[in-house]
Amino acid sequence: MVSTEVVIIGGGLAGLTAGIHLSQKGISVTIIEKNEYPKHKVCGEYVSNEVRxxxxxxxxxxxxxEPTAINQLEFETLYGARILQKLPLGGFGISRFTLDFIMYKKAIENGCTIINQTVENCRFDENHFIIETIEKSIYKAQIVLGAYGKRAQLDYSLKRTFxxxxSPWLGVKNHYKGQFSDNLVGLYHFKGGYCGVSKVENDTINICYLTNYSSxxxxxxxxxxxxxxxxxxKRLKQILENSVQIFEKPLTISQISFEKKEPVSEHMLMIGDTAGLIHPLCGNGMAMAIHSAKIASELCVLYLNEKKISRNELEKRYSKAWNLNFKKRLAMGRVLSTILVQQTLTLLVLQIVVLFPFVLKQIIKRTHGNPL
Known part of the structure; x- marks a missing residue:
């Protein structure tokens, strides 16, 4: 059995951010990630400047x-109605392949231990956690952060309700070479879903769409x-027909759930998509994952280093901070996912957005936070 102060289950964006933050404060961290780095993931690959x-x-x-600098949003319906909207804070485009690898190397540099295994079970006993992997490794930790993504087998053993x-949602992503403005993120509606298009590093176009699986x-x-x-x-057709696919085949992910999740489960602090997934149409999932890691890490420092709060207070404060920062944003995302399932309602809402562009501006405002 290996003992450490913090075990982070999952080494994606949220997990790596928390590992870097905690190790920077002198806390021993073990990150257990099932995949090796670097790796492509189904993701919009746009990061709001609120976390920069x-x-x-x-x-x-x-x-x-050398990520792209993005400050404009182009929104176009299936029937050609178009809105060009300035993004208040803007953001940057960077692939998960590159970003996660940069953060992985930083976590290693900071002293984090990163293990490529799959967690099978995590139990809380006498104020500490015992974490077991499928590969039969056992770890003991004072704190566990759940950062294993949208859904995992561990969710079943934790009996999480969602x-x-x-879930009816399927995500598809591919990288292309072609012509698309560096400063633009495009959202293009099609029957049963929408597609996001933006540039990342190396003059590469990321095209990622969400669709109803029944369609x-x-x-x-x-x-x-x-x-x-x-x-x-027509706009999406133009982009795709004039672009050359880079990946051998597209990446896909199914059963994407926007249901409510608990930010704390069996004393484990959940961060990133593990705590709650915002609809990609809101364009803020990566920033929220990073922000949630910041909140959890700061509270862990109070608990572990400064001994200023109890475990009960740690969990209460985290739940409160999570809800304060993300509850309304996630609610907006769930509304959007509900609308997109119903074609008639989708068309009605999109017509309203086109006729009254300030509605889109309000959606952006309600799904983004202030600079950290």
Missing amino acids: GYLESLAIPIQSA IIKK FQKYKNIASFEKEVLFKN
Whole structure:
């Protein structure tokens, strides 16, 4: 059995951020991540500037990747109605392949231990955690942060309520070479979903879309679905027909759930998508993951280093801070996901957005936070 102060289950954006923050404060951290780095993930790959200052405070060399600077949003409906909206804070485009690898190297530099295994069980006993992996490794920790993503087998053993409900959403992502403005993030509506387009580093276009699985399964494969459904949006058709695919095949993820999740489960602090997933149409998931890691890390420092709060207070404060910062944003995301399932309602809402552009501005405002 290996003892450490903090075990982080999952080494994605939230997990790595927390590992870097905590190790910077002299806390021993073990991150257990099932995949090796670097790795592509289904993701919009746009990061709001609200977290940029925080990332710089952690000395994470984001600029070394030369990310794109994004300050405009282009929104276009299936029927060609278009809005161009300035993003109040703006953000940057960077692939998860690159960003996660940069953060992985920083975590190692800070002294984090990173283990490529899969957690099978985590139990709380006598004020500490026992974590067991499928590979039969056992770890003991004072704190566990859950950062293992949208859904995992561990959710079943923790008996989290959202995991038993089937979700209709499927995500598809691919990288391309082609023509698209560096400073623009595009959101393009198609029947049964929407597609996000933006540039990341190396003059690469990230195209990532979310669709209702019932719509998708009518077609033989992704290529057929895109030609028959996505191409109905003329702007999206133009982008795709004039771009060259980089990946051998698209990445996919199914059962994407926007159901409510608990920020604390069995004394484990949940961060990132493990605590709550905002609809990608809101364009703020990566920043929220980073922000949640900051909140959890700061409270862990109070508990472990400064001994200023009890475990009960740690959990109460985290739940309160999570709800204060993200509850309303997630609620907006759930409203959007509900709307997109219903085609008639979708068209009505999109018409309202086009006729009254300030509605889109309000959605952006309600799903983004202030600079950290």
